[in-house]
């Protein structure tokens with residue numbers, strides 16, 4: 312079943328007299344349960360695409376459909392619900408709050424969500440255990456390694472039991488061994504039925520996904 316469909320997506324940024332076409336008529340779709348890597352050089356539009364897919368930004372033209380529903384026609388409340396309950400975001404800069412420990416950071420999205428899905432301590436512990444950070448539960452971010460911080464960010468993205476994960480360069484700050492571990496982890500999420508779309512400019516990592524979409528200058532050059 313199609314989870315995401317994008318049609319002729321174009322994004323133009325205007326800065327003074329300068330315009331940048333960050334995305335140029337991009338179309339593709341992603342089925343439920345797929346593991347997709349988006350690759351391409353710096354400036355090719357990967358982050359822009361991910362933000363639009365995640366309803367964090369709107370396209371200049373074109374449309375995104377989530378479960379066959381046009382995002383452009385959704386009201387603020389619908390968009391908010393999708394962002395909070397359906398999507399898990401993993402950003403390159405982990406955005407962990409330094410004053411909160413691991414479990415508090417992970418629980419943050421729950422404060423905002425009013426999630427109808429049941430999320431209890433047992434589920435939280437299961438995520439922490441799967442990610443290998445259960446023992447770090449009470450640590451503050453500054454007491455963690457880069458790889459551990461990234462796993463906390465992944466745990467936080469999972470806390471609302473999202474249907475799909477959007478990850479922007481989740482391994483950019485990690486060595487190759489930890490990067491592969493993170494990708495294997497994403498793979499396990501896919502095996503559990505979560506759809507994963509991950510941006511990376513590392514071809515070796517991209518080859519671990521089932522499918523690759525390659526961008527250049529805002530256009531798809533291969534899928």
Ligand SMILES: Nc1ncnc2c1ncn2[C@@H]1O[C@H](COP(=O)(O)OP(=O)(O)OP(=O)(O)O)[C@@H](O)[C@H]1O
Pocket residue numbers: 324325326331332333351352353354355356357358359360512
């Ligand atoms: N807010 C903005 N205003 C103007 N131009 C922007 C803005 N955000 C991105 N751009 C431009 O749009 C193009 C695509 O940017 P984007 O961040 O999507 O690239 P990327 O593929 O994620 O690159 P990287 O691998 O370096 O993260 C770039 O030329 C960038 O300079």
Ligand SMILES: [Mg+2]
Pocket residue numbers: 357358359479
């Ligand atoms: Mg980027």
